[in-house]
Amino acid sequence: MKQITLIFLLLFSGSLVAQSIKISGSVKDSLGNPLELANIIANTTADGNLENYAITNPDGEYSFRVSAGAEYKLVASFLGLKPSEKTINIPEDSEDLSFDFTLFSNESELEGVELVYEMPVTIKGDTIVYNADSFTNGTERKLGDVLKKLPGVEVTDDGEIEVEGKKVGKVMVEGKDFFDGDSKLATKNIPADAVSKVEVLRNHNDVGQMRGLGNDQDNVAINIKLKEGKKNFWFGELEGGLGDGEKTRYLGAAKLFYYSPKTSINLIGNANNTGDVPFTFRDYFNFTGGFSNINQRGGTNFRINDSGLGFLITQNNRANEIETTFGAANFSQELQDDWDVSGFAIFSDNKTDFLQKSVRTYVRDGIEETTDDRSEQTNRLGMIKLSTVYKPNLNFQLDYDVLAKQSKQEEYSDVLSVFSNGAVVNPIEENKENDPFSINQNLNIYYTLNPKNIFAGYVQHLYQKEDPFYNALVQIQPFAGILPLENDPNGFDVNQQKTIESHKLDAKVDYYYVINKKSNLNLTLGSTLSHQNFDSSIFQRLSGGGQNDFTQEDLRNEVSYNFTDLFLGAHYKFKTGLFTFTPGVTLHHYRLKNQQNGIDDSNSKTLVLPDLFTIVELKKSENIRLDYQMTAEYTDVNNFAEGYVFNNYNRLFRGNRDLENAIYHTVNLSYFNFNMFNFTNIFGGINYSRKIDAIKTFTTFDQINQVSSPINSNFVDESLSGSGRFQKTFRKIKANLRATVSYSKLNSLISNGSEFENAESENFSQNYQASLESNFKIPLNFEIGYNRMINNYNNGGRDNTFYTDKPFVNAQVDFLKGFTFEADWSYYNYTNKANTVSNEYSFVGASLYYQQKDSSWEFRLNGTNLLDVESLNNDSFTENFNTTSQYFVQPRILMASVKYNL
Numbered sequence: 001m002k003q004i005t006l007i008f009l010l011l012f013s014g015s016l017v018a019q020s021i022k023i024s025g026s027v028k029d030s031l032g033n034p035l036e037l038a039n040i041i042a043n044t045t046a047d048g049n050l051e052n053y054a055i056t057n058p059d060g061e062y063s064f065r066v067s068a069g070a071e072y073k074l075v076a077s078f079l080g081l082k083p084s085e086k087t088i089n090i091p092e093d094s095e096d097l098s099f100d101f102t103l104f105s106n107e108s109e110l111e112g113v114e115l116v117y118e119m120p121v122t123i124k125g126d127t128i129v130y131n132a133d134s135f136t137n138g139t140e141r142k143l144g145d146v147l148k149k150l151p152g153v154e155v156t157d158d159g160e161i162e163v164e165g166k167k168v169g170k171v172m173v174e175g176k177d178f179f180d181g182d183s184k185l186a187t188k189n190i191p192a193d194a195v196s197k198v199e200v201l202r203n204h205n206d207v208g209q210m211r212g213l214g215n216d217q218d219n220v221a222i223n224i225k226l227k228e229g230k231k232n233f234w235f236g237e238l239e240g241g242l243g244d245g246e247k248t249r250y251l252g253a254a255k256l257f258y259y260s261p262k263t264s265i266n267l268i269g270n271a272n273n274t275g276d277v278p279f280t281f282r283d284y285f286n287f288t289g290g291f292s293n294i295n296q297r298g299g300t301n302f303r304i305n306d307s308g309l310g311f312l313i314t315q316n317n318r319a320n321e322i323e324t325t326f327g328a329a330n331f332s333q334e335l336q337d338d339w340d341v342s343g344f345a346i347f348s349d350n351k352t353d354f355l356q357k358s359v360r361t362y363v364r365d366g367i368e369e370t371t372d373d374r375s376e377q378t379n380r381l382g383m384i385k386l387s388t389v390y391k392p393n394l395n396f397q398l399d400y401d402v403l404a405k406q407s408k409q410e411e412y413s414d415v416l417s418v419f420s421n422g423a424v425v426n427p428i429e430e431n432k433e434n435d436p437f438s439i440n441q442n443l444n445i446y447y448t449l450n451p452k453n454i455f456a457g458y459v460q461h462l463y464q465k466e467d468p469f470y471n472a473l474v475q476i477q478p479f480a481g482i483l484p485l486e487n488d489p490n491g492f493d494v495n496q497q498k499t500i501e502s503h504k505l506d507a508k509v510d511y512y513y514v515i516n517k518k519s520n521l522n523l524t525l526g527s528t529l530s531h532q533n534f535d536s537s538i539f540q541r542l543s544g545g546g547q548n549d550f551t552q553e554d555l556r557n558e559v560s561y562n563f564t565d566l567f568l569g570a571h572y573k574f575k576t577g578l579f580t581f582t583p584g585v586t587l588h589h590y591r592l593k594n595q596q597n598g599i600d601d602s603n604s605k606t607l608v609l610p611d612l613f614t615i616v617e618l619k620k621s622e623n624i625r626l627d628y629q630m631t632a633e634y635t636d637v638n639n640f641a642e643g644y645v646f647n648n649y650n651r652l653f654r655g656n657r658d659l660e661n662a663i664y665h666t667v668n669l670s671y672f673n674f675n676m677f678n679f680t681n682i683f684g685g686i687n688y689s690r691k692i693d694a695i696k697t698f699t700t701f702d703q704i705n706q707v708s709s710p711i712n713s714n715f716v717d718e719s720l721s722g723s724g725r726f727q728k729t730f731r732k733i734k735a736n737l738r739a740t741v742s743y744s745k746l747n748s749l750i751s752n753g754s755e756f757e758n759a760e761s762e763n764f765s766q767n768y769q770a771s772l773e774s775n776f777k778i779p780l781n782f783e784i785g786y787n788r789m790i791n792n793y794n795n796g797g798r799d800n801t802f803y804t805d806k807p808f809v810n811a812q813v814d815f816l817k818g819f820t821f822e823a824d825w826s827y828y829n830y831t832n833k834a835n836t837v838s839n840e841y842s843f844v845g846a847s848l849y850y851q852q853k854d855s856s857w858e859f860r861l862n863g864t865n866l867l868d869v870e871s872l873n874n875d876s877f878t879e880n881f882n883t884t885s886q887y888f889v890q891p892r893i894l895m896a897s898v899k900y901n902l
Contacts, residue, residue, distance in 0.1 A: 020731065022096040024063040027056050027076050030104045034060025037676070038078040039119040040101070041134075045071045045087065049777055050134050052731060053120045057677040058619070065731055068092050074099060077119055082106035121151070121676065126202040128152075132195045137777050139812055139820055143224065144187030146195050149775055151729060152674050152681045153200070159184035163200050163220045164674050165683030165725060170204065170221040173257075174231075176264045176332040178224075179344050180385065182287065185328065188278065189255050189268050190224065191901070194235060197225035207397055209448045210456065213512050213520055215573070215582055215613050217625065232260045234902060236267075241860070241897025249274050249893050256902070262334040273323040274864070275890050279348045281379045282313055284407060287346075294458040294506050295526060299586045299609030300565050302528060302634040304502045307468035309432045310648060311411055312354050312375055318872065318889040321353035338393075343386040350379045355888040359837075362704065362881045363748055363759050363795040369419040369704045381407035395448040403440045409433070415649070419704050424476070428649050431471040438464040454512040458526075462504040470496040472649045479652055479705060482644060483538070484550060490543040496646045498536040498557075500637065505529045519574035524586070527566045532637040534559040536645050554654070557643035559596040563634060565589075582613040588632065594640045594657055601657050607632055621674040626667075633662040635695055639710045652707045653697075660712050664691035679729035684722070691717040698749040698756055699880055706880065715747035715758055732776050736785070740767040748795075748879040762794040763877045771808075779814040791875055793882040800882060801833035802875045820849040830873040837884055841869040858899040868892040 027038040040062045041053040051072060054062040066072060069092045077083040081103035088097070120134035135149040144155045154162045161168035161183045171178045171186040179185045204221040205211045229235075236256040243249035251274055256267040270278050314322065325348070332342040354375040361368050385403040413430040445457045472478075475491045485492050508526025515521065536557040540548035550556070571584035586609050593602040609630045616624040641655040670685035696713040699706050721742035728735050741764075748759040771785025787806040792799070808826040815821070823846040830839045844866040851858040868891055875884040 020065040020067050021090060021094050022063060022065050023074070023099065024061070024096070025099040025101065026060045027062065027078070027101045027103065028060055029078075029081065030102060034058070035078050035081075035103065036060060037123045038062070038076060038101075038103070039121065040064070040074060040076045041120060042066050042072045042074055045073055050120070053134065055121055055123070055676040062677070066090065068094055076101035076103060078103050079122065079124065080106065123676070126204075128200040128202070130198045130200070132198060135775065136192070137775060137781065139781070139814065140192035142188055142192055143190040143195060146192050147187065147198065147222075150198060151676070151679055152727075153198075154727075155187055159187045161187060161222060163222070164202075164681065165670075165672055165685075166218055166220045168220050168222050170206075172221065172223040173266075174226060174259050174264065175223060176259075177330075177342060178266065179328065179330045179346075180387075183222075184283065185268070185278075186224075190257070191235070191237060191255070193901075194226050194230045194257070195224055196227040199223040199225065207446050207456075208394065209397075209446055209454055213454065213514075213522070213573075215615075217615060217623075226259060230257075230259065234258050236902050237899055238902070239897055239899040241862075241895045243274070243862075243893055243895030245891050245893040247273075249895060251276075251895060251897055264330075264332040266328075266330040268326070268328045270326045271324070273321075274893055274895065275318065275322045277314070277322060277324050277350060278326040279328075279346065279381075280314065281311070281350070281381065281407075281409065284348070284379075284381045284383070284405070287383070294460055295508055295524075295528070295567075297571075297584065297611055297613075297629065298508075298524070298526070298567055298569060298588075299607075299611065299629065299631055300528065300567070300588060300634065301631050302530070302563060302565065303636070304462065304464055304504055304530070304532075305636050305638055306436070307434050307466050307498070307500070309434060309468050309470060311409055311432060311434075312352075312377060314352060314354075318887065319352050320355040320888045321351075321890060323351040325349040338391050340389045341387065343384070345382070345384045347382045348379070349381075350377075352377045352379070356885055358883050358885040360704075360881050360883045361795070361798065361800070362701065363750070363761065363798070363879070365701070366798055367419055367704060369417060371418075372416040373413055374415075375411055375413040377409070377411040379407065379409050381405070381409075397444075397446040399442070399444040401440075401442040405436075405438045405440075408435045417650075417704070424703070426474060426476045428475075429473040430649060432468070434466060434468040436464065436466040438462065452514045454514070456510040456512075458506070458508050458510075460506045462502070464500075464502045464504075466498075466500045468498050468500075470498075470646050470648075472646070474649060478649065479702075479707070482652065482707070483540075483555070484548075484552070485540055486542065486548050488540075488543050493541040493543075494538065494646070495541060496536065496538045498534075498645065500532065500534050502532045502636070503530065515574075518576070519572070522569075522571040522573070522584075524567070524569035524571075526569075527564070529565075530561075530563040530636070532559075532561045534561065534637045534641045536641070536643060538644065538646070553597055554642070555644055557596065557641040557645070559594060559637055559641045561595075561637040561640050562591075562593040563636070564591040565634075578616050578618065580615045580617070583610075584612070585610045590632070590634070590661070592634075594637070596640075596642060596657065603660075605661070621672075621676070623672055625670045625672075627669075628665070628667050630663065630665055633664060633691075633695065635659065635710070639695065644707075650705045652705075654707070654709050656710050659695065659710055660693065662691055662694045662712065664689055664694075681727040682725070684724040686722045687720070689719045694747075696747065696749055697879070701750065711749065713747060713749060715749075717744075717746050719744040732774055734773050734775065736769070736771045736773070738769050741765070746879045750880075759795070759879075761877075761879050762792075764790075764792040764794075766790040781812045783810040784808070791877070793875075793877045795877075795880075795882055799833075802837070802884060803829075803831050803833075804873075805829040818850050818852045818855075820851075822847045822849070828872065832884070837873075839871070839873050839886065841872065842867055843869055856901045858901065860895075860897045860899065862895040862897065864893045864895075865890060866892055 027035045036058045038056045042051045051066050052064045054064040056062045068090050071089045074086045084101045118131045120131050122129040130150045140146050147153045148155050152164050171183050201221040203216040204219040205216050239253040241251040251272040254269040258265040328346045330344040334340050356373050358371045383405040387401045389399050391397045411432045415428040417426040441461045443459045447455045473491050473493050506528050511523045513521045538550050538555045567586050567588045569586035573582040588607045591604040611629040614626040639655045644652050644654045647653050667688045673682040693712045694717045695710050697708040698711045699708045723740045726737040744763045746761045749756045750759050767789050769787040773783035774781045789804040792801045810824040813821045825844050827842045845864045848861045871886045871888045
């Protein structure tokens with residue numbers, strides 16, 4: 001049946017091309033010069049709808065196809081010139097046609113009068129402007145649905161936006177940051193019917209005088225222009241729903257937006273128990289709030305890590321049960337012409353139940369551990385940010401930001417661990433708690449002395465405090481040779497308290513000397529200063545009410561750790577012909593100091609770290625890039641504290657006060673081609689990393705129990721990955737091909753009596769996907785595709801390969817007046833090479849919408865997991881073991897909801 005469906009859709013899409021004719025020609029100005037990036041659109045005269053369009057190549061040539069048996073109005077247009085029109089009638093038996101256009105100057109257009117005909121795509125410099133109505137069919141509901149229709153733009157399953165193969169770092173609405181540019185909140189919440197135009201800003205830089213000085217090629221931003229009826233008015237939607245499954249389901253959501261020239265306000269709220277998580281804990285940790293590494297190409301990798309308790313994370317927002325409450329507010333206000341303020345607040349409360357079964361194979365001796373894990377997790381998080389930008393003139397700008405984050409995370413797990421071929425059964429209860437708090441401040445100053453001398457200063461301070469608490473109640477004594485536990489009839493109740501307090505100050509000054517339009521010199525002077533205090537203790541609670549405190553030196557930590565990096569860098573950027581080179585070198589002086597157990601240790605090192613960025617501009621939208629960096633990797637206090645700490649019930653970790661830095665080399669080679677003439681988008685890249693003196697964990701095993709400590713390894717770790725993407729539009733059909741392949745060779749240092757031995761682990765992962773999707777104005781649209789994943793793990797000579805085959809189909813049908821039916825189907829076939837693991841399941845969802853034309857009310861019937869699938873699978877790889885897991889998910893849910901559009 002699947003094969004028949006695929007063949008039918010391929011034949012259907014092929015017949016659409018077969019019933020069309022090709023229209024081609026050229027566009028020139030009045031002097032006979034070819035016009036590159038001119039628009040040619042074909043509108044049907046019967047209803048005025050856009051049938052197809054084209055954009056001219058550097059020779060002024062265009063080509064596109066239209067359906068035979070209709071009359072069209074062809075319009076050629078170019079910014080600053082008067083549009084030219086032709087009306088043509090194409091009979092059913094017509095052959096391919098050719099039309100040339102000559103465009104003349106347009107005085108009214110030069111004075112700023114808008115064109116009568118909306119150009120689907122306008123390209124001017126590094127900005128691409130898409131007219132949303134030229135690509136949509138009216139069934140789109142959110143911004144993400146609109147962006148998926150635009151050439152060169154993709155939206156991932158997580159809601160992140162990619163343009164021409166690059167991740168979008170900032171989303172704006174009417175020029176104002178939307179929650180500091182978070183793309184997920186934008187794609188899933190901004191209503192589609194409010195979008196007029198989408199501006200893609202390539203080589204983006206928020207600071208005018210800094211544009212072109214550095215390498216902004218990877219900086220992409222999107223600005224959403226609203227329709228006229230959405231400005232100076234509140235707009236948005238209110239939604240409520242009830243449903244049933246194994247329990248009563250509910251949904252309540254509100255999204256309100258206000259935009260005026262000086263003010264913007266965004267309000268988002270959501271409460272549900274259907275599995276829709278607007279803001280996950282992973283989003284919380286990844287949310288930068290606009291803060292970034294101010295010394296990205298400086299050659300140092302040093303960051304403050306989290307508690308390391310390993311809280312569970314949902315798989316694609318699927319878990320056994322999810323209940324969420326979410327609220328967010330964002331504002332921007334122009335106080336004066338030269339002074340803006342903005343800010344946001346986000347709150348989320350997620351309650352999640354996990355049920356999973358895992359099989360873990362250990363590298364050391366091939367022992368398999370099977371676990372049944374039932375967990376209840378609560379995540380409460382909040383963050384608030386205030387920002388201000390003061391720009392009195394073109395030569396001076398001051399930015400200040402402050403971001404505070406607070407969360408409370410709790411997890412209770414009931415785990416049954418079975419190993420040694422079933423001979424050992426160990427029931428475990430785990431409790432994890434953490435209440436991290438951080439406040440981040442950022443001050444940037446930009447000053448242009450004159451066109452040749454530009455200065456920039458950056459200061460960023462981070463304060464962070466964590467107090468993770470861990471508790472495990474086990475029936476079999478863990479780590480008998482390390483923990484002096486007392487026998488207790490109720491089991492061994494082990495507890496750990498830990499406090500980590502961190503200060504980190506980054507500061508640098510950049511000086512740019514502009515030699516000419518094609519070259520500049522950049523000198524950098526800066527520092528990173530970090531101070532951390534780390535305290536931990538392990539103790540045992542006794543069933544009689546007492547407490548067994550461990551006073552041994554190696555079971556407690558009281559550490560003070562300082563990291564200092566002083567650096568001086570120089571980069572020279574110059575352009576010659578098609579090539580732009582930016583070689584650079586940075587001189588670093590590092591100093592580390594840690595104090596623990598009454599002993600002070602310190603060491604210092606001086607390193608010279610080079611880097612090189614090269615870009616070859618073959619055409620305006622075709623380039624090759626080479627990026628090389630040599631980086632010194634330093635670790636934070638967690639790897640220096642020598643007292644034992646628990647990571648989980650079978651893993652102890654202790655730091656190494658003599659740890660030194662690692663050196664790694666990274667090379668990235670990428671190719672990009674975005675061809676608007678034939679609507680083809682090609683992206684490919686290769687990444688290679690070689691890590692020397694890598695910071696590795698030296699591990700001692702006792703059955704499944706592990707004791708690890710970091711050391712500098714003499715063995716070299718390497719990784720090689722490649723990715724490619726091909727996208728081409730054939731009229732209303734878009735074809736997508738993508739592939740990702742990665743190989744890594746890692747070294748695990750495992751205890752062998754008094755010495756250690758190296759166990760080499762290899763991971764080879766492949767992911768391929770092909771799909772076809774339509775964008776018709778007629779009632780039926782679809783997407784059909786196939787995804788295949790292959791993960792091969794070779795741990796110390798033990799080889800295992802896992803396969804996931806996933807065909808999928810999405811369809812949308814409009815019928816009668818106001819009805820829309822949507823359905824999606826994904827089939828998973830998960831197996832391994834040894835045929836010891838197998839699981840087949842399909843996820844099916846469907847929605848029926850009803851909304852009368854021009855009505856504010858929308859009614860919906862929605863069903864998720866209609867086949868009532870119980871579980872899904874995945875697998876993972878580390879240096880010491882590989883794991884395959886089965887996750888149980890929410891049952892079938894049927895919902896009825898009502899939405900009111902403001």
